[in-house]
Amino acid sequence: MRAPAPAYSPNDGIIDTAERALGGKVLSSLEAVGEVSFTVDRESLVETMTLLRDTPGLEYQQLMEIAGVDYPQREDRFEVVYCLLSLTRNHRIRVHVQTDDEKPVPSVTGIWPVAGWLEREVYDMYGVLFSGNSDLRRILTDYGFRGHPQRKDFPLSGFVEMRYSEEAKRVVYEPVKLAQDFRTFDFTSPWEGAEYVLPGDEKAQDGAGLPEAKGAPTPLKADDIAKAGVAQTPAKSPDAPSQPYGKTAESRAETGAGKAEADATPKPADPDVIPGGKGDTGTGGQNQ
Numbered sequence: 001m002r003a004p005a006p007a008y009s010p011n012d013g014i015i016d017t018a019e020r021a022l023g024g025k026v027l028s029s030l031e032a033v034g035e036v037s038f039t040v041d042r043e044s045l046v047e048t049m050t051l052l053r054d055t056p057g058l059e060y061q062q063l064m065e066i067a068g069v070d071y072p073q074r075e076d077r078f079e080v081v082y083c084l085l086s087l088t089r090n091h092r093i094r095v096h097v098q099t100d101d102e103k104p105v106p107s108v109t110g111i112w113p114v115a116g117w118l119e120r121e122v123y124d125m126y127g128v129l130f131s132g133n134s135d136l137r138r139i140l141t142d143y144g145f146r147g148h149p150q151r152k153d154f155p156l157s158g159f160v161e162m163r164y165s166e167e168a169k170r171v172v173y174e175p176v177k178l179a180q181d182f183r184t185f186d187f188t189s190p191w192e193g194a195e196y197v198l199p200g201d202e203k204a205q206d207g208a209g210l211p212e213a214k215g216a217p218t219p220l221k222a223d224d225i226a227k228a229g230v231a232q233t234p235a236k237s238p239d240a241p242s243q244p245y246g247k248t249a250e251s252r253a254e255t256g257a258g259k260a261e262a263d264a265t266p267k268p269a270d271p272d273v274i275p276g277g278k279g280d281t282g283t284g285g286q287n288q
Helices: 014-025 046-052 115-126 221-233
Strands: 026-032 034-042 061-072 079-085 091-097 161-163 171-175
Touching: 014 091, 014 161, 034 161, 046 061, 046 079, 046 091, 061 115
Parallel strands: 034 091
Antiparallel strands: 026 034, 061 079, 079 091, 161 171
């Protein structure tokens, strides 16, 4: 059974072929988890991409994606990653260039016109500049948006918030207003407890409400619990007659029984009620 993932050509000889074609333009190369990536010189990016497209044995005709990565600890904090596909060879590679927020990256729109939109996205999210892009505008955020949201130092709440104003009849920008103050939470294990008195437990005094140390003994032992249970159970008198569970009735008033008559005799059966009597019309008898 074939794997559901698409099959690509193996990476055999790709790095050697690319390094021979590109020469000193390749700063480093890497093959990991079945993928090949090259870090190339930023200034010669357009020439590098042209060689990767036109060199026999490489022939990466299609630009699939341009992505950005932010490494704030590095001098050139941004990496622009180009994902290329060879349609004739059924193979993919990645090309990396490094830059900062001032040095522009040469645009590859002259090789792949689709790069115009992709470069605008990287500019919008990271602030990377592209020289040669004739329409380098924001593409995902609004016109008045401040900053670049995919940068690691961009605040999570943003700088301003946008809403529609009924009074002004337009969209307005205002400073961010949080609905509640920022609160910190300690994720203490529930069976160990927090090392402070929780709200509502102020009645605990002298540290009585604080949890005991980890592994502390319980206040009562099994013998103490058994003795406490025996003390609370009333002792049974040896002379007390055995009675069934529950309360025993002591008078007819409690049982609901009537007073027996002196000449009490069994009453005759009602023929209209007893089967087989005069009024019975069932299968036991018939009216004559």
